[in-house]
Structures are given as structure tokens and as C-alpha cells.
Amino acid sequence: METTFSYTHLFSFTQQVFLAMGCSEADAAVAAKALLAADVRGIDSHGVARLSGYVRLWEAKRINATPNICIIHETPSTAVVDGDSGLGLVVAPFAMQVAIDKAKEVGTGWVSVQNSNHFGIAGYHAMMALQHDMIGMAMTNASALVAPTFSNERMLGTNPIAVAVPAGNEPPFVADMATTTAANGKLEILQRKNLEAPMGWIQDAEGHSTTDAHALKNKGALLPLGSDKEHGSHKGYALGSIVDIFSAVLSGANYGPWVPPFPAYVPMPENQPGKGLGHFLGAMRIDAFRKAEDFKKDMDQWIRRFRDAKPIEGYEKVLIPGDPEREFEVIRMKEGIPLLYTVVEDLTEVGRKFNLNL
């Protein structure tokens, strides 16, 4: 059911597709790298499996392959970037670079982005800061799939938050999480396999928690991190809201139920208050707080102490955020990236459109 491709093979194919859409050489390379970061890190739902979706958005003229991405407002530590309907995979790295440049100058940089599209995995953009001895942050809003606590209406996207922190001898701390109990990608796997979902992941059309993995397609909704009020779903709802506000209300993008949908066949919400979807990127220079060397020594000690925490019997060890993805990265760069048959078929079809062989 799976075929394995090397990273370089998939990278070249993806880059060719973006070039065929009309992207510049530089943009096609940036976009392919950002998109494939998901596959490499084991977040299969957000990688090449979505390439055909990006192509369809471009066909529907919702994505501009040759955007004029620019800063429309700025102060020494902040900026708002207009993505000009470009690929989020290109717009977000541009905005993150602006944040990094500002952090070099005044200690931190914070960039809110309007008029963008989906940007792949948040972790990729946050991690851009690491090589500069900075802490990186990335968030994005997305089309509404999540019901706030007590709500029977989808109001928020899965709105992820990523934070990347450099260490010294230890690998970096990289948290990258949807603000929902479960990512939509995990639910899609259960749907494909016709398995039940754990209680607390989704609610049905009446707003009751259900194990029916297909409920999301039948007017149900994903649940915020916490699952129900008694277990803190109002906190997951608040976190998703913060992402929405920082990404879109601060930039002038669309928020809440007005965020543009990823599937090109879904009509745009009416009376949209802003432009495209929004991101929020941040960079903090470590030595704007203390000597990078001292910080890294403490960060190494933090990581080692947590890794050495006594595990519950039956579990091997306590993990540091980013550990599972880094293990995937080592394996997949060596052994290749396995793609499901349906994804291979989908990519072959994309290739056909542009006379490209997968």
C-alpha cells in the first residue's frame, strides 16, 4: 500500500510542480523545502499529500504564484506583511526572515501576516530562528473545523503553535502542536481505516462527544485541546483564539469562521472582514536576554533533567518536544519517505497536468 521515495526525488518533483505553476526558481525551492519538512518530520498529513490541494487553489485563482510580498507597516520590532495571495509556504519564510532581521537589530522581531494561504507545518518556520541563536515562534489560523466550549458551530481552525528553542550540545526543543485534542490528520487516518475515534476528539452534529470518526464530515466538529469543560477545553479554545487574533486580527486577515477553506471546491465564506488567512511569526535573540553560551548550558541541563525524569512503569522514557520528529527525520533522510498509494496516485495526476513524471 506504500511506495518509498527519496527526499531528493520528491523535492525535485515538488519544485518542478511549483515552477510549472509559474513560481520563480527561488520561490519554488523555498516552497518545496517548507512543504517536504512535514514528510521528513513524520507529519504526513501536511506534506506532499497536500500538493494537489495547493495546485487546485492555484487553478481556482486563490493562490498567486508570482506574489509581490511586502511589508505594509513596521516599527523597529514589528511588521505586518501582505502575502499578496502567495503560497503560505513562501510568504511565511519571508515574514520569518523579517522577524529574524528585526531581532538582530533590536532583540526581538514580531510579524503578523495577512493575505496568505496555508503554510505547511508551523515548526519549519519557527526552526528558521535556531541557526541564528534565536528562539523562533510560528502560528497560523486555518479554516473553521473546531467548536469552542459549549458551541455547536465551528469557529476556529486547528490553529497550531510552534516554538523552537536552541540548546548547546543537546538537539533543540521544538514544540509544534495543533490547539485541538487531536490533529485532523490523525482523524483522517481513522476514517480511511474505518476505525472509531477516542471519545473527546470530536463532537457530532448535535454537539455531543462521539467516537464516530466520520462525524466531522457530518456537521460535527473537532474539539479544542482539553476535550470538554471539565478537562479544560476552554483553555484549548482560548489558545486557538489567541492564534486567530495574533495571526489575523493583528494583521487584517480573515478570522474565525471567515478564514478561507483549503479545499478549492468549498466556496469562500461571505462577507469576509479581511484578506486571505493570517500567520504570526516571532524571533527572540537569546543574547538579548543573557549570554547565548550560558543559556545553552542551562538549556542542555533542562533537556537532560527532563529526559532523565523517572518514567511510569511500562513506558520507556520521558520525551522532549521535538524528539519524535527528529527521529523520523534521521530515518526518512536515510531510508526515504513512504507515501500511501492514494497519495502516489494523486501526485501522479498532478504530474500529468504539467507533463512531469513522479
Added chain:
Amino acid sequence: METTFSYTHLFSFTQQVFLAMGCSEADAAVAAKALLAADVRGIDSHGVARLSGYVRLWEAKRINATPNICIIHETPSTAVVDGDSGLGLVVAPFAMQVAIDKAKEVGTGWVSVQNSNHFGIAGYHAMMALQHDMIGMAMTNASALVAPTFSNERMLGTNPIAVAVPAGNEPPFVADMATTTAANGKLEILQRKNLEAPMGWIQDAEGHSTTDAHALKNKGALLPLGSDKEHGSHKGYALGSIVDIFSAVLSGANYGPWVPPFPAYVPMPENQPGKGLGHFLGAMRIDAFRKAEDFKKDMDQWIRRFRDAKPIEGYEKVLIPGDPEREFEVIRMKEGIPLLYTVVEDLTEVGRKFNLNL
């Protein structure tokens, strides 16, 4: 079982206690205001009920009533503040003011704090930004009560995150949440009443989820937001870790299991890597991103749209973060603050130490 006191009465008493400890007039007023913000907003566990705890820390010479709070490192958008073992209730407002002043100059301000103590509710400090048309953020680490996913060892405090966002005609958005499934204060209520806790709040000495509300005292631990791996506890663990790193690794305070305990009778952890406990405060000027007027118009629309979301049958309405606390505030400023008999007794005892009548 309860006696009700007016805000002004409790404020005056609290201020007198801090003065009697040796605090300056200004510091005593700031500390009393910050502490009582919890009672006013309905977060009873963090208000005057903790006054005796602060006094005991002062008696144990872990709190310095006359600290020389100062900036030890800074850039245009960042600073590290040394709290000189002062009351967090005084140190955090100082640091937040530094963040606000920097935001006035360069758009945002970010302050990491070392050598501090507990600071009351995070929301109070974040809300300081609102009157300046800024978004405020506040976090703090705290002594270890929380077990990371798969861990049978307490490694993190309840490490709250607060974010306050100004609106126009609508009241502000104020999220203030522990990064655990349930706040410790809620558990204390169940313990007092000898009730069971819901599954997913705590684990027992073996690391298994339990309904025994007393398990925390018997080598158990609070669980991160998400409760278990299947419901995203690794996300709550990551959030609590981010708070710990921003508050303490970035400032040079103690982190993880080395954070000083609140109860003065609990010995200090050995081999502490830093100074005191840590906070992280931030301020972002709205008009560093877009016109404050435009932002507030959109923020009003955001709030109204979410408030109008269709509720699940049986629930009255969807709430905006900060709604419940604001309702408490209206009632308690008018009708007074009810204190449990045990708290009244405790405060009377504190008064006796300093020849003050409650």
C-alpha cells in the same frame, strides 16, 4: 461557613500587612492590588487566602520586603530583571512596566525575570497593558507539581499563561490559564469537601490516573492540559515547558524541579541552577501592527461573532475568555468578597502577628 468583606476593607488590611513586613508605601499598595485582583476575579485560591503563605516566606527570609529590583541586561525590545528576592506581586508589575515602556519605543517589549517569588494571578499583569492599547502577556513558573507525559516524577509547576487583548466597545479578551487540566485550587476544594476528582486531573504515586483528590499529597502529580497522551497531554506538557524556559532559562532563574516551593516549611531543592523563580512578561503595541481603531473594530466583531456562536442544546451561550472573571468582578466590587472560615481564621492570625485587626 463564609464571611463577606468589602474590597476596600481587605485591601487596607493586606496593605497594612505588607507595610508591617517592611515594604515601602508604594510597594505595599502595588502588592495588595495585585494579590486582591485574584479575589475580585473569583480566583479565590490565589488571593488573600495566600497572604499567610507570603508572610511565612518572609519570616523564612525567602522574601525580601525591601528589594532593589533592577534591570541587569537589556536591548531596545528586551530586558532581564533581577527581582532581588522581592514579592512577585511587586517584581512582576515592575517588569511589566519595563515591557510597556519598551513597547512604546520600539513596538514590543519582552522581559524575563529572575530571583522573584509567586506573583498572584498572571492575568493581572497581562491586563496592565490594556490601558496603553497594547496586548499584554504574562507567564510564571512555579514549584513542581505536574508530571510530563509518561513521567512518574513532578517536573513542572502549573505554569500559567495569560494574554490580554484590548477591544473597542466590547470588554477585553483575557485568557488566564494554568497549563494543567485543572488548577491546583480546584483540587484543594475537592480535598476540603472530601469529593472525588474527575479522571484525568491527577495521577497517583504509580503514575496511574486516579479520582482520589488526595493523591497529589501522596506522591501523585497534576496532569498537563490534555490529561493523557491520547488526548494531547504532550501538548500541555510542551506549553508548561515553554513557560518554564521563557521564565527561567531565559532569565537565569530556577527551572523544572529546582523551582523554590511556596510553602515555607518545604526545604529548598538542592543544587539549584539559578536564582529564585522566574516570570516572562510581554507587551505589544497594537498600532505597531495596524491602526488601533481598525484593530478594535475587528476585535469587537471577533468577540460578537464568537459570543453569537450557536450553543449546544442545554448550554446558554458561548463565552469569551475573561467573561466569567469579569462577572465576578462586578458582583464582588458591589457585594464584597466572601472568605471561607478557615481563611478568615488564617488572616486573623496574620493580623495578630502584626497587631492588626482584620
